Amino acid sequence: MIVIILDRSYLRITEQEFVSLPVDSTISVCSQILVQGIISLFLTMYGLMFISGEFKEIRATVDLETKSWETLRNIPSFYVFSHRGRALSPNYVPPLQKAILEEMDS
Template sequence: MGSTVFNKLLLVAGFASLAHAAFSAAHHRTYLRLTEQEWTSLPLDIILQTVISLVLVIYNIIQIVGNFKEIRATVDMQQKTWDTLGNFPSFYTFNHRGRALNPSYKTPKPSEIEASK
């Protein structure tokens, strides 16, 4: 529990540092335009801040998210039995016309339908 809070704080700090690096790069570019200097590259401190912030963000995102799932579908399928392979609960249908074909089926009256709501 404590490590996830720490990782989240480091993630926020990494994003803040990355935003600061972007602001510093834009500010440096503006400074070069005002002084009419030619732009060659960013200063080393801005590049280092960007790279370190990016590594910090990536590492903490991986720590917060947790375990990755295997890309291959066969790994998940090996744990299932033959009975559960064809089981798709999202395709279950309870309101269909099959019950109207039942000889003992009685159509509900409108008052019964409103009472059940």
């Protein structure tokens, strides 16, 4: 990367037009990127295996052992009795509007 910056700076100073990077600097930049990537991979693998410590098991089954099959997915707060499915029934009679109900009460 530094080679590219230096090459561009040299071209600006000498007032030459930038056509492309020199082949040798392009190859060296690609090899530098490849080497840095491989070194980073090995450092990450080393850190995961030796520095981070032991992984702990996530014990989700402990909470599930105390629940029965009936209460496992039974969540009463999700019960909905007033849903749009009843409007699809052929016997459905829509309720009166609130204003009509208030007039009937008075």
